Structure formats: structure tokens, C-alpha cells
Amino acid sequence: MSPFPSSAPRTEDWHHLRLTRDDGVATVTLARPEKLNALTFGAYADLRDLLAELSRERSVRALVLSGEGRGFCSGGDVDDIIGATLAMDTAQLLDFNRMTGQVVRALRECPFPVIAAVHGVAAGAGAVLALAADFRVADPTARFAFLFTRVGLSGGDMGAAYLLPRVVGLGHATRLLMLGEPVHAPEAERIGLISELTAEGQAGARAAALARRLADGPALALAQTKALLTAELDMPLAASVEMDAATQALLMNGEDYAEFHAAFTEKRPPKWQGR
Numbered sequence: 371m372s373p374f375p376s377s378a379p380r381t382e383d384w385h386h387l388r389l390t391r392d393d394g395v396a397t398v399t400l401a402r403p404e405k406l407n408a409l410t411f412g413a414y415a416d417l418r419d420l421l422a423e424l425s426r427e428r429s430v431r432a433l434v435l436s437g438e439g440r441g442f443c444s445g446g447d448v449d450d451i452i453g454a455t456l457a458m459d460t461a462q463l464l465d466f467n468r469m470t471g472q473v474v475r476a477l478r479e480c481p482f483p484v485i486a487a488v489h490g491v492a493a494g495a496g497a498v499l500a501l502a503a504d505f506r507v508a509d510p511t512a513r514f515a516f517l518f519t520r521v522g523l524s525g526g527d528m529g530a531a532y533l534l535p536r537v538v539g540l541g542h543a544t545r546l547l548m549l550g551e552p553v554h555a556p557e558a559e560r561i562g563l564i565s566e567l568t569a570e571g572q573a574g575a576r577a578a579a580l581a582r583r584l585a586d587g588p589a590l591a592l593a594q595t596k597a598l599l600t601a602e603l604d605m606p607l608a609a610s611v612e613m614d615a616a617t618q619a620l621l622m623n624g625e626d627y628a629e630f631h632a633a634f635t636e637k638r639p640p641k642w643q644g645r
Contacts, residue, residue, distance in 0.1 A: 380423055386413035388438075389420065394431040394585040395578070396424060403439025408447035409495050411454075414469050417499075421476035431585035431592075431644070433480070434577045435503060436487040437496075445494025445517060452521065467527075470495065474529045477502040478600050481593040483584045487577035488512045488564075493552075498528040501537065504596060505565040505580060508555055509573040514563060515552040525550070536603060538562050588626045589644030 382389065388399040398420065400407035424430045437443050446452060455463060477484055477499070486492075486503035493515040500506050500514065516534070518527045525531065525547030534543040538561045546553060558564045568576045584592060594617050602610040621627055625645040633640040 380427065384416050384420060386410060386416040387420070391430075394429065395434065395581045396430045396432075397434045397436065397578070397581075400435075400437045400443050403437075405447060406441045406444035406491060407437040407439065407496070408444045408450075410447050410450045411466070411469075414473055417473045418469060418476055421473070421480050424482075425476075425480045428481070430482050431587075431589045432482055432581040433484045434487055434574075434581045435477075435484060435499065436574055436577070437489070441490025441496075442486070442488045442492040442512070443496025443499060444491050445496050470528045474498060474502045474533075479597075481596070482589070483581075483592060483596060485577045485581050485584075487573045488514075489571070489573050491515070493517055495528060498530050498533075501530065501533050501563075502528075505577075506563065507566045507568060507573050507577040507580060508558065508564045509568045509570050510555045511570060512555045512558065512564070512573070513552045514546075514558055515550060516546050517550045519548060520550040586642070588640075588642045590624060590626060591621060594621065 386401075388401045390397045390399075398417070400409075400413070402408060402410075402413075424433065455466065458466070483505065484503040485505040485507055486500040488500050488506055488508040489511050491513055492500045493513075494517045497514045497516050516525060516527075516530055518525045518530070530547060531543070534547060537543075538546070542561045545551075553561075553563065555564065555567055559567045566576060566580075598610075598613065598617060602613065605613070625643050626640070629643065630640050
């Protein structure tokens with residue numbers, strides 16, 4: 371995402387989520403616990419715009435996405451979204467569905483790692499938000515359910531048909547997207563949907579620890595690694611190795627690469643600058 375701002379001022383006034391910051395680590399909490407953090411039109415729009423804003427300001431080096439209360443996110447609000455979409459025309463529906471996809475693109479394209487801290491339900495759009503993160507840290511209560519076919523829609527919603535096969539393989543993705551059955555934490559870990567399975571109640575703490583580790587690391591190298599992981603998914607090998615070569619040449623000309631050599635020579639930890 372471009373770091374260049376428009377004339378609109380940055381804001382901390384987000385109505386549909388809670389944002390906290392701690393020395394390069396941002397935590398975004400979905401905060402409708404009475405509705406299992408079900409998403410509204412405003413929540414999607416806030417996530418889209420917040421991720422763009424954090425990407426532009428370049429002070430965030432890692433982000434934790436979590437849910438308040440008994441679960442991570444139960445998906446789109448049945449009344450506020452599903453009920454409302456029944457009254458929309460095709461142009462309005464296209465605008466809405468494009469917006470949900472923009473949130474997923476923002477998660478994949480932001481220049482910092484995203485860690486989803488999952489407990490309880492991650493269903494529908496909530497499952498896709500977790501899927502779009504770079505890491506999914508979950509406790510034993512976590513269950514993922516891609517419910518789109520169960521409401522009469524395609525399982526390929528918000529990029530799920532693109533992302534899920536690349537995380538768990540085509541066979542598992544076909545089962546999860548077509549049947550919409552819940553996948554509980556042990557199976558989710560077995561098929562690779564969970565990056566780390568924690569003790570109960572510890573997903574948030576472990577996600578925060580991972581975010582701190584990443585934020586204290588070489589930010590530019592991590593950003594470029596994330597960009598390459600996304601960009602090279604559909605590239606032939608020749609294009610991928612050429613992109614890798616160009617990226618490494620740029621990073622080898624950076625301050626962090628020289629800092630590693632100095633730190634190694636002086637037998638001390640590197641002081642990463644993200645440059």
C-alpha cells in the first residue's frame with residue numbers, strides 16, 4: 371500500500387472496533403461481544419480504512435486481530451447485513467461484496483504481519499478474516515466454519531476459494547467451503563489452518579508475544595517477505611526467482627543488512643531499523 375497520504379486527516383475515531391497501540395504493535399479488537407462480534411457494513415468499512423491508514427503511517431510493525439467476549443467473529447450480522455442485502459439492487463450488492471474483498475486484500479497487502487488471535491467461533495466472514503492473516507494463533511475452543519453455502523451463496527466469498535486451498539490444500543478446502551461444517555481446533559491444527567494451538571484462554575497472550583517478536587525484528591525484510599509470499603502464489607518459477615533476486619539486491623543495500631554484519635562481528639544482538 372502507498373505510504374503517501376491524501377488531504378484527509380488521520381483519525382483514531384473508529385466506531386465499530388477498538389484500536390490500541392504499544393510500541394509498534396497495533397491491536398484491533400472486534401467489539402460487539404453481545405453479537406459474537408458479528409460484522410456490520412460499518413465494521414467492514416472501518417477495517418478497510420483502518421488497515422489503509424496504518425499502512426500509510428508506517429509506525430505499525432505488527433498487528434493483532436482479535437474478538438472481544440466469547441468468540442472471535444460470527445460473520446456478517448444476520449439482520450444488519452443479510453436482511454439488508456435482500457432489499458439491495460445488483461449495483462449495491464456489487465459495491466458491498468467488493469468492500470468485503472477490499473478488507474481481505476488490505477490484510478494481505480499491508481506491509482506488516484497480521485496475527486489473528488482466535489477463540490470460540492470464527493464463522494463465515496470471521497473465518498475468512500482469520501484466514502487472511504499471516505498467522506492464526508488459536509486456543510482449544512476455536513472453531514472455524516465457512517458457512518456461505520449454508521445461506522445459499524458461493525463458498526468462494528471474500529477470496530476464500532483463493533486463500534484456503536493455498537493454506538490447507540484443495541481437498542480440505544473443497545470440503546470446508548462446500549459443506550460449511552465447523553472445524554474444531556485439533557483438526558484445524560492438523561490440516562494447517564492454525565499456526566499455533568495454545569492452552570485455553572492463552573491465544574491473545576501468545577498472539578501478542580508473537581506480534582512483539584515480529585515488531586522487534588527487521589521490519590523491511592518481513593514486509594518484503596510478506597509481499598513475496600502473496601505475489602508469487604501465481605507466478606512461474608522463473609518470475610519468482612527473478613523477483614527474489616531483485617528484492618534481495620535492494621535489501622542487501624539497506625541498513626539492516628549492514629547492521630547484522632556489524633552485530634555479528636561485535637557479538638551483540640542486531641539493532642534493527644527497518645531500513
